Each structure stands twice: as C-alpha cells, then as structure tokens.
Amino acid sequence: MLFTREVDYAIRTLHSLKSGEKYSVKMICTNEDIPEAFTYKILKKLEKANLISITRGIYGGYQLNKDLSEITLFDIVVAVEPNFVLSSYMKEGGRRSCKFRVELHNLQDVIVERLEQTSMKEILE
Secondary structure (H helix, E strand, O other): OOOOHHHHHHHHHHHHOOOOOOEOHHHHHHHHOOOHHHHHHHHHHHHHOOOEEEEOOOOOEEEEOOOHHHOEHHHHHHHHOOOOOOOHHHHHOOOOOOHHHHHHHHHHHHHHHHHHHOEHHHHHO
C-alpha cells in the first residue's frame, strides 16, 4: 500500500479544513498547494465517506463533518482508495498462495491497525 498522491492530497485537504470553517476549493488549493482538478475529485470522495459536507451556493463551501479526533488515517485512506493493498501482488492469489503474500498480508494488517489508531487530531497537534 503506497500512499498515492490522492491520499496525500486528501490528508492535506482535511488539514486545510481543520478549523471547522467553510472553505472554497480555491482556498483549499491555495492553502495546501493542491491542483484544483484533483481537489474536486477528492472532495467528492471525502463527502461520500461522510468526512466532509458540501454546501452549494454563494455562501457555500466545504467543511468537516466530524471532529478531527473522530477521523482516522484509515478513514481517509479508505475514502480515497477503498480497495487498497500494500502491493498489487497481494491481489493475485489470495492470502495463502505463497509465503511472500502471507507476509505482505501480515504487514498490511499491522499497518491498518496503526492507521485505525491514529486520528487527524493527533497528527495536527
């Protein structure tokens, strides 16, 4: 599981929204140096995962749906990469097909556990 650029941008997007205020896409992109086209795609995925809310219109914008203490790194990764794996090799033969795949799955289990235990609030404080 390599953190894709999209996961990195999603974390930075939530970082930009940490105050709880509504922000426009332009403000998020400026604050976090993220390309606008990428940001719209990421914001849709974060909304679908119920991590942010989108308000349309002249007074609209994007804001957190949850407190940062309730959002884990795992939540963000899964919102952006629902079928993530440590290595694409893991997809090819299931969990028990060879010792290498077994070890990769064991490593992924450890990484997932750590991601589930780490909140955005912990990271940003």
